[in-house]
Amino acid sequence: MRTLAIVLGAVFALTAAACGGDGGEDAQEPGATGVTGGTAPTGDGSNCVDLTGEGVAFTIRLEKNEFIPSCFTASASQGITIVNADTALHNFTIQDTQISVDIPPGDEFNGEPITGVVDPGVYVLVCKYHLPGMVGEITVVA
Numbered sequence: 182m183r184t185l186a187i188v189l190g191a192v193f194a195l196t197a198a199a200c201g202g203d204g205g206e207d208a209q210e211p212g213a214t215g216v217t218g219g220t221a222p223t224g225d226g227s228n229c230v231d232l233t234g235e236g237v238a239f240t241i242r243l244e245k246n247e248f249i250p251s252c253f254t255a256s257a258s259q260g261i262t263i264v265n266a267d268t269a270l271h272n273f274t275i276q277d278t279q280i281s282v283d284i285p286p287g288d289e290f291n292g293e294p295i296t297g298v299v300d301p302g303v304y305v306l307v308c309k310y311h312l313p314g315m316v317g318e319i320t321v322v323a
């Protein structure tokens with residue numbers, strides 16, 4: 182007689198490797214970003230615009246009772262175009278100089294270079310009609 186070998190399929194119980202990782206530890210290092218709490222600009226000129234590269238003339242806008250830009254550097258050898266985009270009369274005065282001009286609403290003023298008229302230096306810019314709010318700063322270079 183032949184013995185029937187009954188092969189029982191061996192069931193390999195695969196032990197599910199339940200990787201019980203800790204999972205609770207984040208790899209992020211606190212304090213590594215430091216984005217918040219930075220030092221704010223202090224208005225020491227770091228926000229000023231250099232217009233010396235604008236060519237033979239640069240443009241300033243008078244808009245919403247502000248000089249735009251309100252702080253800039255320009256060369257005395259450059260001409261200036263001042264655009265009054267408001268509906269009110271504005272004025273462009275460089276304090277301690279003879280530069281003072283009115284610009285009617287919607288109008289623009291084209292000024293000649295000020296070489297020999299204004300010495301290089303830092304000056305306060307004002308609209309004499311809207312003091313004290315409408316002020317700026319201009320740095321004149323040669």
Ligand SMILES: [Cu+2]
Nearest residue numbers: 271272308311
């Ligand atoms: Cu004004």
